[in-house]
Amino acid sequence: MTARLEQFAEQRPNAKGQPCPSWQVRWIALLAVFTCSVVTTGWTAAEAPRRPNVLIITTDQQRVDAASVVGNPWLKTPNLDRLASQGVYFTKSYCSYPLCSPSRASLHTGRFPHEMGVDHNNMAIRPGIPVSGELFRDAGYEAAYAGKWHCPAVYPTEGIPGFQVLNRTTRQGKLARDVDAATIEAAIDFLKQPRQKPFYLVVSLINPHDICLPAGEASPLLEQIWQRYGPTAGIELPPLPPNFKLADNEPAWLGQRRPKHPDWDESQWRRYIYAYYRMVEDVDAQIGQLLDAVKEIGAQNNTLIVFTSDHGEGLGCHQWTGKMMFFDAEAAVPLIVSWEGVTPTRIDREHLVSTVDVLPTICDYAGIKPPSDVRGQSLRPIIENPGAPWRGFVVSEIAHTPALGRSFMVRTARYKYIRLAQANSEPVELLFDMEGDPAELNNLAGKTDMRPVLEEHRRILEQWREATGEKSNPVQPSPKPARPQKQRAKKAT
Numbered sequence: 001m002t003a004r005l006e007q008f009a010e011q012r013p014n015a016k017g018q019p020c021p022s023w024q025v026r027w028i029a030l031l032a033v034f035t036c037s038v039v040t041t042g043w044t045a046a047e048a049p050r051r052p053n054v055l056i057i058t059t060d061q062q063r064v065d066a067a068s069v070v071g072n073p074w075l076k077t078p079n080l081d082r083l084a085s086q087g088v089y090f091t092k093s094y095c096s097y098p099l100c101s102p103s104r105a106s107l108h109t110g111r112f113p114h115e116m117g118v119d120h121n122n123m124a125i126r127p128g129i130p131v132s133g134e135l136f137r138d139a140g141y142e143a144a145y146a147g148k149w150h151c152p153a154v155y156p157t158e159g160i161p162g163f164q165v166l167n168r169t170t171r172q173g174k175l176a177r178d179v180d181a182a183t184i185e186a187a188i189d190f191l192k193q194p195r196q197k198p199f200y201l202v203v204s205l206i207n208p209h210d211i212c213l214p215a216g217e218a219s220p221l222l223e224q225i226w227q228r229y230g231p232t233a234g235i236e237l238p239p240l241p242p243n244f245k246l247a248d249n250e251p252a253w254l255g256q257r258r259p260k261h262p263d264w265d266e267s268q269w270r271r272y273i274y275a276y277y278r279m280v281e282d283v284d285a286q287i288g289q290l291l292d293a294v295k296e297i298g299a300q301n302n303t304l305i306v307f308t309s310d311h312g313e314g315l316g317c318h319q320w321t322g323k324m325m326f327f328d329a330e331a332a333v334p335l336i337v338s339w340e341g342v343t344p345t346r347i348d349r350e351h352l353v354s355t356v357d358v359l360p361t362i363c364d365y366a367g368i369k370p371p372s373d374v375r376g377q378s379l380r381p382i383i384e385n386p387g388a389p390w391r392g393f394v395v396s397e398i399a400h401t402p403a404l405g406r407s408f409m410v411r412t413a414r415y416k417y418i419r420l421a422q423a424n425s426e427p428v429e430l431l432f433d434m435e436g437d438p439a440e441l442n443n444l445a446g447k448t449d450m451r452p453v454l455e456e457h458r459r460i461l462e463q464w465r466e467a468t469g470e471k472s473n474p475v476q477p478s479p480k481p482a483r484p485q486k487q488r489a490k491k492a493t
Contacts, residue, residue, distance in 0.1 A: 087338025133162025
């Protein structure tokens, strides 16, 4: 290409009508090559090390252990594995709130749901709180969003602050995989556009959220779900989780709020688990299309990619389905930070990280100063040096009603403390030794010898509530009526 451009330049006279000198010919040709590279691939040359493209990929309702790269033998996720092979996969990663809208709001602001007024689904982030798209747009990035938003609109075609919205479809009446296919198509079209700025692209996918349908929600899509994701005759099914059997001293609070499946036998539970893993494999394949597109445009070496999910899925642990609880099944989410050739490669099973850390992390790599009131911390120091100083706890919250208030989880290096709000009564407290009891079955909160540990976690929570203004931000009413406690369970056929 350079030779052809040199030939063209030699044929062009300079301002005096004379042939260009050879040094000038060479300079024009090289400049043209550089310009063409920047326009066609996004941001691939001189500024790449300090101004990378940024790609955030999210799924919906994916557990932290739902990937083959972390040792799960019941599914294959070659594309998440590929992403992790060029970065760090955090396994002690927790969402700020195990529900869609509040968690997504935290992801894009670095703040906790109570600070933004996003106490339930379908609620907007309070005006004046900057969203990631605004920060990156103002820093010179081309910011675009494809897929589920949910703050408040689920699939808006406009109106996400700072972002060009790429959505071409809606959720209504479709399998998640079909909506995700449209999201991926829109994202790839965006990636292939010529540009002179680095891009910041969010691709927000739904699956494996469709597990909510076989878990009991009434839907005309149930038959399609089981046709696509149900097990064939004779195939080996995943076993029940080791904490499927309920603890003898389980608080009544859990029994009252647990989704009900009275007609499910062991086979039905295992079919449900099987279907979930097939949904994860479906969305993994679609993520692979996106990663291939990044490579196709030549941007794999100058694109920071972050993968995570808004919350987990009970999947039979404690006989729970769905979210809205603080066991690891619901509250722990995968978090991968990957920049090919830049980030080291490892499974990080040590550091406690949170959804609120994503925004300051991508800002750090992009050279953008995050707002001063962001609660999260950049993960870059512990990515580059696992021995760097780091926090000792993370917190997650769940909002109930204005009268009831909120429940909380505090996760420290060894323990997990859960405080569940009750009406007209003291809160229910749970304390688990996550080293000796990772299944979270033995509640230590009532043990005399664990009193100092319990008191320490109470203190951490109260200090966090004070620091983040939780007490001065009462729970807002839900914009939607609460769903009945008893779900309509349907058996797989």
